[in-house]
Amino acid sequence: MVELYPWQHTQWAQLANRTQHPHAYLFHGPQGIGKHVLAQRLGQLLLCSNPQQHQPCGQCKSCLLLSAGSHPDFYAVQPEEADKAIRVDQIRALVDFVGTTAQLGGRKLVLLDPAEAMNTQAANALLKSLEEPSGDTVLLLVTHQLSSLLPTIRSRCVKQACRVPSPSEAVRWLQAQLPEVSKEDLAQLLSLARGFPLQAFRLHEQGAVQWQNLMLEELDKLRQGQQWPSAVADAWQAIPLLLIFDWFYQWTLLLVRQQITRSPCQTPNPLLRDYLYELTAQTECTQVLAFQDWLLQQRHAVQNRANLNRTLLLEALLVQWSDLISAG
Numbered sequence: 001m002v003e004l005y006p007w008q009h010t011q012w013a014q015l016a017n018r019t020q021h022p023h024a025y026l027f028h029g030p031q032g033i034g035k036h037v038l039a040q041r042l043g044q045l046l047l048c049s050n051p052q053q054h055q056p057c058g059q060c061k062s063c064l065l066l067s068a069g070s071h072p073d074f075y076a077v078q079p080e081e082a083d084k085a086i087r088v089d090q091i092r093a094l095v096d097f098v099g100t101t102a103q104l105g106g107r108k109l110v111l112l113d114p115a116e117a118m119n120t121q122a123a124n125a126l127l128k129s130l131e132e133p134s135g136d137t138v139l140l141l142v143t144h145q146l147s148s149l150l151p152t153i154r155s156r157c158v159k160q161a162c163r164v165p166s167p168s169e170a171v172r173w174l175q176a177q178l179p180e181v182s183k184e185d186l187a188q189l190l191s192l193a194r195g196f197p198l199q200a201f202r203l204h205e206q207g208a209v210q211w212q213n214l215m216l217e218e219l220d221k222l223r224q225g226q227q228w229p230s231a232v233a234d235a236w237q238a239i240p241l242l243l244i245f246d247w248f249y250q251w252t253l254l255l256v257r258q259q260i261t262r263s264p265c266q267t268p269n270p271l272l273r274d275y276l277y278e279l280t281a282q283t284e285c286t287q288v289l290a291f292q293d294w295l296l297q298q299r300h301a302v303q304n305r306a307n308l309n310r311t312l313l314l315e316a317l318l319v320q321w322s323d324l325i326s327a328g
């Protein structure tokens with residue numbers, strides 16, 4: 001049985017106590033708060049043939065098959081490769097599954113995560129299943145980009161806003177997972193992950209604190225004319241593009257705030273604090289805001305998995321960043 005996160009118990013109790021379930025749920029909320037686990041647990045409960053006090057029993061044939069990953073009435077859909085789209089043929093196979101009879105005689109269950117990864121064709125193919133649901137099938141969709149789903153998909157599902165942990169719940173959980181990490185590094189990880197603990201844990205596994213420091217070192221060299229944009233782009237090869245855009249966006253927010261308040265920003269990374277504080281006097285607010293618009297547009301393209309040339313995009317980013325500093 002999947003374990004819930006500590007901040008999910010109240011929401012779980014409400015979900016599990018429902019006497020009736022819709023044919024489609026849409027779990028949504030920011031990345032890194034455990035939406036998948038909540039959906040998975042509901043799936044277990046809905047398939048269990050002998051629930052105990054609104055919990056999956058963990059022992060019936062259905063529960064055992066599910067935990068072995070071989071339940072014939074459970075169907076999971078995800079991109080075949082990380083960060084790639086869910087394709088229309090994957091959804092067609094799902095639609096076929098919905099059309100079959102449950103082999104264990106109970107419900108059938110579909111878990112689709114992340115739903116925003118469906119391309120337009122795939123989303124349209126899924127609509128068919130949402131419009132003409134098969135009586136015994138429950139679809140569980142999970143997304144962290146609710147607004148990028150087709151409105152027709154959103155309106156046909158019962159939406160479940162997943163609870164976001166409080167800052168103290170987030171710290172407590174992360175501390176328990178990473179007892180060897182210092183308090184300062186935990187604070188930095190949570191700040192990088194905008195406070196979402198699972199995302200912070202993932203960033204730790206990827207080495208994100210080191211990545212951000214590497215970025216800052218290279219940017220400093222760029223500013224002092226010791227490095228070319230193309231060489232910086234090379235040095236950042238391992239860092240996910242989306243993360244780079246996220247960070248630059250966060251930095252522009254901090255820069256604008258500093259320009260208004262004229263005091264150093266609150267960030268747990270001392271390297272970042274010093275770097276941004278130095279930049280405050282060298283940049284101009286209106287230009288930072290214009291750059292922010294450009295960042296958002298590009299981030300959107302990255303997120304939509306558009307066919308982008310990574311090196312060219314990073315060079316464009318770095319050239320604009322440099323212009324911002326020299327123009328200020």
Ligand SMILES: [Zn+2]
Pocket residue numbers: 047048049050051056057058059060061062063
């Ligand atoms: Zn069971």
